[in-house]
Amino acid sequence: MSKQNIIAPDPILAIGFIDNCTLFPTHQALFIDGQFYTYDDLLEKSEIIFAQLEQYNTPAFIGIYTNESVWTYAAILAVSMCGACYVPLDSNLPEQIIKKIIDESILTLIISENKVAFSHKAAEIIIDVKTKRRTKMKTLINQKGAYLLFTSGTTGEPKGVAISKENAAAFFDHFKNNFDFNTHDKFLQPYALSFDVSVFSMFAAWNCGACVYVVPEEGFKYLNSITMIKEHNITVSSLVPTVLLYVEKYLDQFSFPSLRYSFFSGDKLFQQLAVKWNKAAANALIYNCYGPTETTIVCTSYLWDEKTADEESFNNIVPLGKPFKNMDFIFLDEQNKTNGISGELCFTGVQVIDSYLGNKHDKTFFDYDEKKYYKTGDIAALNEKGNLIFQGRKDSQVKINGYRVELLEIENTIRKILKMNVVVIAIPEKNVNKLFAFIEGNQVETNIKEQLAQFLPNYMIPNYYHFMPEFPKNSNGKIDLQLLKQTTHAGKSIS
Amino acid sequence: MVFQDTNLEIKANDAAGEIDGWDSLTHMTLINELEKNFKIVFTFEEVINFKNINDIVNVVSKKLS
Numbered sequence: 415m416s417k418q419n420i421i422a423p424d425p426i427l428a429i430g431f432i433d434n435c436t437l438f439p440t441h442q443a444l445f446i447d448g449q450f451y452t453y454d455d456l457l458e459k460s461e462i463i464f465a466q467l468e469q470y471n472t473p474a475f476i477g478i479y480t481n482e483s484v485w486t487y488a489a490i491l492a493v494s495m496c497g498a499c500y501v502p503l504d505s506n507l508p509e510q511i512i513k514k515i516i517d518e519s520i521l522t523l524i525i526s527e528n529k530v531a532f533s534h535k536a537a538e539i540i541i542d543v544k545t546k547r548r549t550k551m552k553t554l555i556n557q558k559g560a561y562l563l564f565t566s567g568t569t570g571e572p573k574g575v576a577i578s579k580e581n582a583a584a585f586f587d588h589f590k591n592n593f594d595f596n597t598h599d600k601f602l603q604p605y606a607l608s609f610d611v612s613v614f615s616m617f618a619a620w621n622c623g624a625c626v627y628v629v630p631e632e633g634f635k636y637l638n639s640i641t642m643i644k645e646h647n648i649t650v651s652s653l654v655p656t657v658l659l660y661v662e663k664y665l666d667q668f669s670f671p672s673l674r675y676s677f678f679s680g681d682k683l684f685q686q687l688a689v690k691w692n693k694a695a696a697n698a699l700i701y702n703c704y705g706p707t708e709t710t711i712v713c714t715s716y717l718w719d720e721k722t723a724d725e726e727s728f729n730n731i732v733p734l735g736k737p738f739k740n741m742d743f744i745f746l747d748e749q750n751k752t753n754g755i756s757g758e759l760c761f762t763g764v765q766v767i768d769s770y771l772g773n774k775h776d777k778t779f780f781d782y783d784e785k786k787y788y789k790t791g792d793i794a795a796l797n798e799k800g801n802l803i804f805q806g807r808k809d810s811q812v813k814i815n816g817y818r819v820e821l822l823e824i825e826n827t828i829r830k831i832l833k834m835n836v837v838v839i840a841i842p843e844k845n846v847n848k849l850f851a852f853i854e855g856n857q858v859e860t861n862i863k864e865q866l867a868q869f870l871p872n873y874m875i876p877n878y879y880h881f882m883p884e885f886p887k888n889s890n891g892k893i894d895l896q897l898l899k900q901t902t903h904a905g906k907s908i909s
Numbered sequence: 910m911v912f913q914d915t916n917l918e919i920k921a922n923d924a925a926g927e928i929d930g931w932d933s934l935t936h937m938t939l940i941n942e943l944e945k946n947f948k949i950v951f952t953f954e955e956v957i958n959f960k961n962i963n964d965i966v967n968v969v970s971k972k973l974s
Contacts, residue, residue, distance in 0.1 A: 633925060636933035637957050660937050664953040815934075846934060872932075 424579035426553065427560050427613075428494035430586075430621030432457075438597055442625040445646070446484050453623075459488035460495065461548035463525060466539050467496055468549055474557040475519050477501045477536060479526035480607045482631050485541050487616070489525045490607070495551040499559025499576060502607040505531075506631075510869045511572070515564055518574050518771060562771065563610055565707050566811075566820040566874070574771025581710040582613070584764035588738040589618055593675065595650065597623035600672075602651040604629040604639040609816070610711050611679060615652055624650075636660050640668070647672035651698075654680040654816030658687040659845055665690035673698035679705070679712045680816030682804065684845065685727040688718050704734035704802070706818070708778070708788050710765040713741045714802055726797055733801040734794065740764040743802075744787065745794070752782070756795030758808055760787040812840040814847050814873045824849065824876065827869050832858060837885065837893055838876060841902060849876035852898050857881040878902070924961050939965075947973060 431453075434441075439454040451459075463485070467476075476493045480486045480502050493500040501519050503512050509532045516524070521536045529540060560582040564572035589595065601619035603626050605612035619626045627646055629639050636657045643651055648670075655678045658665065665687070676691070676698040683702045692700060705712035716735025726733050737743055741764070745757030762785040769779055778789045793805040810821040821838045828836045828851055835854035840847040851862075858881075866875045886897040925931045940956055943949070943965070949972045959965050 633960060634933040634936050634957065637936070640953075641957055657933075660933050661953070664956075667953060 424558075424583045426494050426497060426579060427582055427617055428460075428491045428620075430617065431491055432495065432551065434597075434620060434623040438623045441597060441623055443620065444484060444487055444626050444628070446487065446628040447482060447630070449484070450625075451484055456484070456488055456491065457551075458548060459484060460491040461551055462543075462545060463489050463492040463539070463541055464495060464551050465545075465547050465549040466542060467492055467525070468554070470523060470537070470539070472496055472498055472554050473522050474555070474559060475499050475501050475521055475562055477503050477516060477519070477521040477524035478607075479503045479505055479524055479530050481505050481527060482628065483527055485527045485543060486607065487626075487628075489541070490616070492551070493525070494560070495553065497553040497556040499557055499562050501562045503530075504606055504608045506606070507608070507871050508868050511871065514572055515574075518564070518572065519562055561610075561613060563608060563707055566818055566823050575707045575767055576771055577610075577613075577710055577767060581765050581767060582617075584740045585614075585710045585713075585738075586617065586621060587740065589614075590621070591739070595619075595622040595624060595675075599624035599649045599674070600646060601626050602629065602639060602643060602648045602653070603627060604635065604642075604653060604657075609680075610707050611652055614677075614711050618650070643670050643673065644668070649674045650677075651675070651695075652677040652679070654678070655683040655687065656681055656815050656846065658684075658691055662687060662690070665694055668694040670695045671697055676700045677703055677715075679703040681813040683732040685723060685730050685732055688723060688732050689720065692718065692720055702732045702735065704804070705761075705765075706788070706790050706792075708767050709741070709761050709763075709790075710767070713738050713761060713763070713765050716801060722799075726799065726801060726803070728795075728797075728803040728805065731804050733797065733803045735801050737761070737763070737802075738765070741766075742785075744782065746789070754796075756805065757793065759790045759792045759794040759802070761790065762787045812847050814840070814849070817871075817873050819874055821849075824851070824866075824870065824874055827866060828853070828862070828876075831862065831865050832860075834858075835885070837895070837898060839895060839898060841899060848878070849874075850878045850880065850898075850902055851876040852885065852901075853879060853881050854885050855881060855883070919962055922961050922963055925959070943969060949973070 435453045435457045440452050442450045443453040443456045444451040476498045478489045478500055490500050516534050516536055524536045525539045527541050558578045560577045560579045562574055562576045564574055601615050601624055603615035616626055627642055629642050639657055640661055649672055673695040676695050700718040702716045703712035704714045714734045714737045716733045741761055743759055743761050745753045746760055747753045747757045766788045780787050791808045793808055794802045795805055797803050812819050824838045825836050837852045839850050841850055862879055863875055886894040888894040940951055955968055
């Protein structure tokens with residue numbers, strides 16, 4: 415999309431927060447690690463970081479080495495306020511991945527509470543947590559970026575998705591126009607900051623003077639989400655549907671009367687789970703949302719209704735609903751021709767990014783009817799009520815715990831380590847995807863999981879490893895994936 | 910096998926977070942296996958408060974006695 419006709423710069427992400435610091439300075443803004451921080455407290459911490467930032471020639475992208483701390487959240491606000499684009503560097507990720515992100519986004523500056531655990535080329539701002547020196551925040555530079563995240567790529571190279579201020583403003587416009595979030599709301603924040611829905615959990619809350627409740631990492635994070643909703647009377651929750659699968663057998667014992675809005679996104683929402691969740695969250699409106707990172711968090715939603723959701727669900731999966739106001743879609747068939755009924759879902763509109771960082775992988779973007787479209791790789795169709803329904807993936811991507819995972823990336827990494835032929839398949843066990851790696855050759859003694867952990871995040875490391883002298887082939891000479899899958903059913907896989 | 914690792918040694922006081930692969934999903938699989946094998950039922954409060962093997966052993970023993 416052309417930005418040339420835009421005169422006024424799009425508002426920075428933190429603008430709502432700054433306004434609410436003036437209106438509601440004593441309201442709670444953040445609950446993290448067992449402690450509350452008011453808007454004033456969080457502003458003070460952001461301005462302390464801002465004062466340190468001011469001493470540098472501010473670049474367009476600034477890395478934040480994240481951990482579960484108020485200072486990480488303050489850093490996000492400070493970076494946004496200075497007009498730059500924040501790049502979360504999740505300290506739980508393997509060093510190799512963080513280094514790749516630093517290189518890909520050519521980071522020259524990283525903010526961190528403690529010194530980054532490994533060497534890198536960027537300068538570091540170690541937050542001075544003891545100082546009182548602060549600077550009133552004003553925009554220093556005005557780059558177009560809001561935040562930059564990386565998604566899994568087929569070649570083993572992560573793809574940088576830079577969300578512009580215009581993309582983000584269009585996304586938040588949808589919520590401003592359609593929801594009555596207010597200063598009394600309590601938003602759940604169960605996501606890693608490298609997961610884009612975290613941007614919703616933080617800024618949708620701060621835009622309306624509400625409080626963000628960060629789910630503790632310690633113990634079992636998904637289960638902690640449920641406890642937190644109950645203990646803190648959360649009013650707005652956003653969750654990956656996988657959480658419901660984990661707690662399915664307890665769902666009928668739960669009651670969350672405080673919940674007003676319950677959003678799901680990141681994976682398939684199964685109808686039978688939505689029915690149970692609806693009973694537990696009896697006062698909540700339940701929305702199933704959909705959208706790849708490239709279309710800014712989510713760009714469609716479906717208001718779940720117990721009267722109609724059952725007949726509208728396809729393969730027991732709740733519909734994706736209709737696109738947001740600033741968004742539109744077309745379907746492409748296998749010959750790349752448009753199709754009015756079903757096909758690969760392609761989006762156009764203000765929430766679609768221009769391109770990947772460095773204009774890589776541009777095949778996923780195309781122009782049609784003088785508009786720029788993004789190919790999602792998801793196959794969808796329209797039902798009679800005009801709602802989009804999900805029918806499957808076009809390629810080898812799968813969802814693991816809500817993360818988009820490219821199986822080819824895992825295969826490439828294993829191949830590099832073992833120098834052996836490998837096929838990775840995701841097979842659902844009780845509706846949760848488990849990763850199986852099939853390796854052609856004799857079993858090796860090395861600890862593959864340990865080696866993979868240097869290059870891949872935990873959720874991308876296969877659960878099972880099966881060595882075989884030769885892969886089964888079909889009549890076309892291709893690897894017979896069905897036969898491989900049957901091997902797993904025969905219980906021959908080793909871990 | 911819940912943890913998918915034949916070489917894994919878990920000590921009674923090892924916290925869940927320190928053991929590779931002991932996440933929400935593994936935890937729920939472990940709970941299901943325990944319930945099936947010992948013919949007991951855990952409440953959600955018990956499930957969420959299990960921080961290490963010691964906690965689990967204590968609750969299982971209580972339920973069996």
